Amino acid sequence: MKPRLVVAQRVTEAVAARARAGFEAVLSEGEGMDAAALLGVVTTHRADALLFGSSTPLARETVARLPAHLRIAASIGVGFDHIDVAAARTHRLAVSNTPDVLDECVADFTLLLILAACRRAHEYEAIMRAGWRQKFLLDDLLGLRVSGRTLGILGMGRIGRAVAARARGFGMPILYHNRNRLPPEREQGAGWCASLGELAERCDILAVHAPGGPGTEKIVDRAVLARMKPGSVLVNVARGSLVDEQALLEALGSGHLFAAGLDVFQGEPAFDLRFAALPNVFLAPHMGSATRETRDAMGMRALDNIDAVLAGREAPDALWRP
Numbered sequence: 001m002k003p004r005l006v007v008a009q010r011v012t013e014a015v016a017a018r019a020r021a022g023f024e025a026v027l028s029e030g031e032g033m034d035a036a037a038l039l040g041v042v043t044t045h046r047a048d049a050l051l052f053g054s055s056t057p058l059a060r061e062t063v064a065r066l067p068a069h070l071r072i073a074a075s076i077g078v079g080f081d082h083i084d085v086a087a088a089r090t091h092r093l094a095v096s097n098t099p100d101v102l103d104e105c106v107a108d109f110t111l112l113l114i115l116a117a118c119r120r121a122h123e124y125e126a127i128m129r130a131g132w133r134q135k136f137l138l139d140d141l142l143g144l145r146v147s148g149r150t151l152g153i154l155g156m157g158r159i160g161r162a163v164a165a166r167a168r169g170f171g172m173p174i175l176y177h178n179r180n181r182l183p184p185e186r187e188q189g190a191g192w193c194a195s196l197g198e199l200a201e202r203c204d205i206l207a208v209h210a211p212g213g214p215g216t217e218k219i220v221d222r223a224v225l226a227r228m229k230p231g232s233v234l235v236n237v238a239r240g241s242l243v244d245e246q247a248l249l250e251a252l253g254s255g256h257l258f259a260a261g262l263d264v265f266q267g268e269p270a271f272d273l274r275f276a277a278l279p280n281v282f283l284a285p286h287m288g289s290a291t292r293e294t295r296d297a298m299g300m301r302a303l304d305n306i307d308a309v310l311a312g313r314e315a316p317d318a319l320w321r322p
Contacts, residue, residue, distance in 0.1 A: 003310050006042050008033045008052035011076070012292070015299030019051070022303070032056035043067050049074065049306040051299075054082045058095070063087040072309040074302040077289075078102060078159075079239060080319055081212035089320040096305035096315040100158060101297040102289040106237055107162035109288040110207055113235045113261025114151075114167075116282040118205070119143040120259070123279050144204075144233070144258060147171045152203025154196060154220070155210035155238065156182055163207060164190055175203050196220075200227040205235065212239030222247035231258045237288045240265040249274050252281060263288050 005023035007016070009032040019025045026045050032055030033041070039062065042050060050073040052058070058073060063084055066073075072094040075083060080097050088095045116122065120143045127134070147170045153160045156176040164174045165188070174190035176182075177199040181192045193199040196219065200206060206228060210216050220234070220243040228234070234257060236243055245266055251257045259280040265271035268286055275281050289295065305315040314321065 003048040004045055005049045005051065005306065006038075006045055006047040008038055008041075008050060008056045011051070011299045012295050014296045015303065018300065018303055022307070023049070035059070035062045038062070039065055042070055048072075048310055051076065051302050051306065053077055054079060057082040058084060058088070060084040060087040063091055063093060066091070066093065072096065072306055072315060074305045074315070076298045076302045079212055081239065081241070083319065085319045094305075094309045094315050095319045096302070096317040097319060098298045098301040098305075099317055101301050102294050103158045103162045105291050105294040106159050106288040107166055109263065109284075110159075110163045110209075110235060110237050111166050113237065113263060113282060113284070114205055114207065114233070115146060117233050117235060117259040117261035117280075118146050118149075120280070122282045126279075144231075146205075149204040150175060150202065152176065152193070152199045152206045153190075154199065154206065154208050154242075156186075156190070157209065157211075159237075160207075160209040161186065161188075163209065164188065172205075175199055196224055197227050200224045201229070203232070204229060205233045208234070208236040208238045208242050210238055210242055212241050217241050218244040220244065220248075222250075225251045225257070228257065230256055233257065233259050233261070235261040237263040240268060240271075245272055245275075249278075252278050 002024045005019055005025045007019055007025060007027040009028050016027055026041055032053055038056060046069055048071050050070060053076045074096045076098055078097055078099050083095055085095060120141060149172055151167045151172045151174055153164060153176040156178050167174060175193055176190050177193045177196050208220060222244055225247050252260055261282045263284040264286055275283060305317050309315050
């Protein structure tokens with residue numbers, strides 16, 4: 001008999017086809033299941049494996065109630081702040097994510113946000129969709145030149161390094177802050193800042209790529225924003241929880257920050273509509289990895305992790321190891 005799989009949210013057709021072919025699969029056609037629905041279907045289906053995403057949190061109490069026949073919960077996405085990994089370890093439930101496969105598309109999207117924020121893309125498009133008809137003079141609606149500006153990267157992991165590689169093509173000096181300095185071969189000439197405050201003071205554009213979770217909640221706070229140069233730009237494609245949104249709104253409204261490019265927010269999808277009212281914010285609905293190739297690859301990577309565990313091996317992308 002085929003192993004039993006629950007897919008807790010809608011996935012791409014290629015991923016769904018592999019799930020149907022390789023498993024006795026129950027596939028959700030909606031958004032991520034809540035805890036009650038998840039527990040019900042995993043138990044009723046006697047699932048061996050679960051494929052889910054960030055819209056289905058695996059909190060400690062949910063993990064504790066999952067039936068013993070569930071052997072792996074494979075998350076689609078690189079972030080895992082929606083998973084209580086310590087609880088999964090306690091209950092010997094394998095959990096995994098999908099690193100690497102989304103790095104390039106998220107890095108591409110970061111550059112899109114940088115360019116759109118600096119060059120006032122939202123305002124320009126709004127003018128065109130309203131019909132234009134107004135002449136602009138040489139000093140009207142001026143943006144910021146990206147080339148030559150210093151890019152600060154908070155979180156120089158795989159995605160951060162991919163962003164740095166692209167930014168070098170624009171002639172941008174690179175600074176970064178991590179908890180630990182990278183070896184020279186990974187820095188590729190980027191300068192290390194020992195503190196986030198130092199990074200904020202020295203960069204013209206700050207791109208946030210740190211992981212979410214309790215240790216990084218509102219790490220970009222009012223004090224960090226105040227230390228950013230007047231007229232600088234903030235871009236966030238990581239997690240909305242990393243930024244103090246009230247402080248960011250104030251910094252944008254006062255003109256201390258020139259602009260922001262935001263793909264992630266607190267309380268998604270019910271984000272703070274005050275951002276939408278600001279002309280100097282370029283907004284996207286958490287779409288950093290949203291290409292056909294990448295979403296297929298993410299789902300396939302999650303299924304690879306499931307296949308490994310059900311075959312008696314360790315998940316390649318295990319979030320805890322014995």
